[in-house]
Amino acid sequence: QVQLVESGGGLVQAGGSLRLSCAASGLTFNMNARGWFRQAPGKEREFVAAISGSERLTFYGDSVKGRFTISRDSAKNTVFLQMNDLKTGDTAVYYCAGARPTYLSSIYYYSANNYRYWGQGTQVTVSS
Numbered sequence: 001q002v003q004l005v006e007s008g009g010g011l012v013q014a015g016g017s018l019r020l021s022c023a024a025s026g027l028t029f030n031m032n033a034r035g036w037f038r039q040a041p042g043k044e045r046e047f048v049a050a051i052s053g054s055e056r057l058t059f060y061g062d063s064v065k066g067r068f069t070i071s072r073d074s075a076k077n078t079v080f081l082q083m084n085d086l087k088t089g090d091t092a093v094y095y096c097a098g099a100r101p102t103y104l105s106s107i108y109y110y111s112a113n114n115y116r117y118w119g120q121g122t123q124v125t126v127s128s
Contacts, residue, residue, distance in 0.1 A: 002026040002117040004096045009122030016126075017084045022096030022119055024077040033099040034072060034079040037112055038092035038124075048094070049081060050109035052101075059109045063089070086126045093121040 008020040024031065032053030039045045049070040050059045058070055069082040079096065097115035101108055108114050 002028055002031065002098060004098055004117055004119035006094065006096045006119045006122040009094060009124045011125045011127060012086055013127050014086060014088055016086050017082070018086065018124060020081040020083065020094055020096075020122060020124075022079045022081075024079075024098060024117075028077050028098070030100050031098045031117070033101050033109055033115070034070075035097045035099075035109060035115060036070065036079075036081045036094060037097060038090075038094045039121075040092040043092075045095075045112050046092075047110050047112070051079060052109070057106070059106065083124070086124075088126045088128050090124060091126050092124060094124050095119055095121045 003025045004022055006022050012018050035050035036048040037045050038048050047061045048064055049068055051070045051072050067085045072079045096119035098117040099115040
């Protein structure tokens with residue numbers, strides 16, 4: 001019923017920038033929580049950033065705070081992740097996620113288990 005499709009990944013040198021996009025289609029009404037997670041080989045899935053609904057509160061993982069910015073265009077059901085000052089440690093598959101929040105807490109946005117809908121992932125590789 002909901003499909004999320006990421007785009008914008010690729011190869012970039014350390015210190016460079018990329019912007020990821022995630023377009024949602026299907027029954028997206030009230031899918032107010034939108035997040036980005038990433039997973040590198042041999043590592044656990046890591047929270048990157050999230051954004052809430054109408055108030056557009058934003059949340060960031062400690063490792064990306066100050067470098068990445070999440071935003072959304074609600075009319076287009078699209079969320080973006082602007083990634084600046086990329087580091088080799090940012091290399092991972094980046095996944096877009098969506099959820100219909102079931103409780104009122106900022107903690108909700110940080111857990112991958114709270115997101116029902118996931119994209120296929122897009123590879124981001126940062127070279128030294």
